Amino acid sequence: MKNLKLKAARAAKDMSQEQLADACGVSRQTISAIEKGDYNPTINLCISICKVLGKTLDELFWGD
Amino acid sequence: MDLSNVVIAVVILACIVMVLFATRYTTNQKGFDEMQLKKRGDAFRIGFFTLLACVLLMLFLNSLDSFAEKVTVDFMLIASIMITACVFGVYSIWKDAFFRMNENPKTYLGICFAVVFPNAIVLIGELKQHGTLLKDGKVTFTPCGNLLNVVTFTIIAITIIIKMIVNRREEKE
Numbered sequence: 001m002k003n004l005k006l007k008a009a010r011a012a013k014d015m016s017q018e019q020l021a022d023a024c025g026v027s028r029q030t031i032s033a034i035e036k037g038d039y040n041p042t043i044n045l046c047i048s049i050c051k052v053l054g055k056t057l058d059e060l061f062w063g064d
Numbered sequence: 065m066d067l068s069n070v071v072i073a074v075v076i077l078a079c080i081v082m083v084l085f086a087t088r089y090t091t092n093q094k095g096f097d098e099m100q101l102k103k104r105g106d107a108f109r110i111g112f113f114t115l116l117a118c119v120l121l122m123l124f125l126n127s128l129d130s131f132a133e134k135v136t137v138d139f140m141l142i143a144s145i146m147i148t149a150c151v152f153g154v155y156s157i158w159k160d161a162f163f164r165m166n167e168n169p170k171t172y173l174g175i176c177f178a179v180v181f182p183n184a185i186v187l188i189g190e191l192k193q194h195g196t197l198l199k200d201g202k203v204t205f206t207p208c209g210n211l212l213n214v215v216t217f218t219i220i221a222i223t224i225i226i227k228m229i230v231n232r233r234e235e236k237e
Binding site: 017025026029030032039 | 098102234
């Protein structure tokens with residue numbers, strides 16, 4: 001399932017996948033895979049993404 | 065002590081050293097992120113089962129007299145290793161798990177071409193000299209091993225190029 005919330009939050013911060021990946025210490029392909037729903041990140045990476053984007057885990061990773 | 069027993073002992077020892085070496089460096093792979101490590105694990109698993117399947121197939125084919133007369137065991141062994149390397153390479157490149165973060169794939173392209181060209185020259189020379197790649201009607205380690213090198217590294221190089229194009233398109237989106 002695609003993670004559109006993550007994509008929207010990244011776009012709202014005007015960040016590219018590359019910038020978000022650099023800030024989280026992962027590759028751009030990993031961020032792309034998470035957004036596409038091809039990869040389920042570990043809780044550590046989820047927290048790291050949330051901190052960079054200024055969001056909570058619920059806001060980005062909890063399904064409706 | 066029989067010489068063959070010594071050879072078997074040396075091979076087993078070499079395998080143990082290789083496994084220890086591999087596990088030491090695969091459990092602490094710096095430069096790969098969590099998704100890459102997971103995909104690399106998948107690639108290693110697929111590679112392992114590919115090698116297993118190839119060796120079983122090799123044993124079966126070698127038991128057939130008609131096949132064993134035409135293909136040597138050393139060629140089949142190198143073919144199994146090359147097929148495994150090819151499967152691991154293509155899978156991990158396609159899943160973005162082959163290169164470390166921020167690593168330039170062009171370096172590996174250079175390595176591929178550095179392997180392909182000398183092997184291709186040997187092959188062309190062999191074909192010009194003898195008109196065939198067979199030796200005494202048999203598929204042997206040389207020069208058919210060179211053909212395997214050319215095929216394997218060409219496939220890996222093509223995969224790297226296609227993946228680079230796909231990634232570039234993704235970055236633009």
